[in-house]
Amino acid sequence: MERPLVPNYENLDSFDFLVPEGTSGSRLDQYIANSFSQYTRSFITKLIKDGNITINNSAVKPSSKVKAGHRIFISLPQLEPLQLKPEPIPLDILYEDECMAAVNKQADLVVHPVKGKNGGTLVNALLHHFANLSEVNGYIRPGIVHRLDRFTSGVILIAKTNYAHAFLAKQFEKREIQKEYIALTEKPIECKKGNISLPIAMDSRCREKMSVNHGGKPSETNYKVLYNYPQFSLVHVFPKTGRTHQIRVHLKSLGNPIVADDLYGASPVLTVDNLLKKVTEDSIKYEKRLADENLCGKLIDRQALHAWKINFIHPRTKKEMLIHAPLPLDFQKVLKALNVFWPNKVVDKFLS
Numbered sequence: 025m026e027r028p029l030v031p032n033y034e035n036l037d038s039f040d041f042l043v044p045e046g047t048s049g050s051r052l053d054q055y056i057a058n059s060f061s062q063y064t065r066s067f068i069t070k071l072i073k074d075g076n077i078t079i080n081n082s083a084v085k086p087s088s089k090v091k092a093g094h095r096i097f098i099s100l101p102q103l104e105p106l107q108l109k110p111e112p113i114p115l116d117i118l119y120e121d122e123c124m125a126a127v128n129k130q131a132d133l134v135v136h137p138v139k140g141k142n143g144g145t146l147v148n149a150l151l152h153h154f155a156n157l158s159e160v161n162g163y164i165r166p167g168i169v170h171r172l173d174r175f176t177s178g179v180i181l182i183a184k185t186n187y188a189h190a191f192l193a194k195q196f197e198k199r200e201i202q203k204e205y206i207a208l209t210e211k212p213i214e215c216k217k218g219n220i221s222l223p224i225a226m227d228s229r230c231r232e233k234m235s236v237n238h239g240g241k242p243s244e245t246n247y248k249v250l251y252n253y254p255q256f257s258l259v260h261v262f263p264k265t266g267r268t269h270q271i272r273v274h275l276k277s278l279g280n281p282i283v284a285d286d287l288y289g290a291s292p293v294l295t296v297d298n299l300l301k302k303v304t305e306d307s308i309k310y311e312k313r314l315a316d317e318n319l320c321g322k323l324i325d326r327q328a329l330h331a332w333k334i335n336f337i338h339p340r341t342k343k344e345m346l347i348h349a350p351l352p353l354d355f356q357k358v359l360k361a362l363n364v365f366w367p368n369k370v371v372d373k374f375l376s
Contacts, residue, residue, distance in 0.1 A: 127180055133146050219246050314361065
């Protein structure tokens with residue numbers, strides 16, 4: 025389809041244009057999506073239904089047909105007054121400019137407010153640290169383009185403007201953003217690399233869980249084993265889709281739940297004593313080495329899953345960006361302890 029000749033609207037709140045000759049019969053939502061690739065189809069549909077996109081000053085439906093000579097007016101929604109309380113929660117900001125940021129989210133931090141929890145979230149922290157945040161997803165989720173589970177650490181992208189939000193969301197929608205995770209699983213994974221393509225839906229017996237369900241949404245995860253310990257696997261994971269709990273469910277389907285992910289069948293905590301019980305050799309020498317490394321007691325009590333890297337096109341520069349989030353101290357502590365028992369050089373790049 026021929027695209028209309030329009031200027032750069034990145035910094036405008038509203039604009040209009042005439043549909044050029046030779047254009048006829050396309051649905052309005054499809055035409056706008058093809059003409060303005062920075063916006064997602066769902067975002068455009070919402071604008072139309074809310075009356076923010078009109079044809080010849082008249083409200084229309086997403087399915088309305090576009091004809092040559094039609095004047096299309098688009099009004100981006102005004103930012104709603106934020107009603108959430110900013111909180112000085114520490115943030116590890118990996119990157120920031122005028123239109124977006126990237127944060128290395130700590131574990132045990134909910135991304136946005138949910139029923140029964142209006143404070144102590146990443147959103148509350150964002151409101152404290154940033155003067156401007158997008159509101160494409162409403163005032164409850166300012167700046168939030170995608171999410172991480174509460175106990176999953178790692179890199180998450182934040183949009184400061186509606187344009188940047190729509191541009192990034194479009195890449196997620198088209199699966200053009202590449203995400204890389206590091207996970208530690210119980211038991212070694214037999215196949216050193218592979219593809220897991222299993223549909224996922226809410227578990228019928230527990231609403232907090234997801235499960236493999238052939239009536240669920242298509243889900244795909246690639247993985248590569250970085251190192252197989254006698255009792256664990258350190259895994260590099262590449263999710264192609266972004267379903268809730270996808271990596272956790274898919275690794276569980278292999279018979280290898282993520283360490284300390286008790287929701288999916290793993291032991292709820294990994295301790296030094298747990299590791300000592302797994303070795304058959306003289307434990308006294310290991311205890312000394314662990315003490316020398318100041319490793320004792322609890323190692324990790326949340327799922328050992330970290331969003332390590334993300335690769336995307338920047339909304340303003342249109343250049344490729346790769347952002348890397350170092351492993352948090354609890355995950356590093358586990359790897360250091362494992363190195364005491366089973367030394368290897370593979371983990372060196374994850375340790376600070």
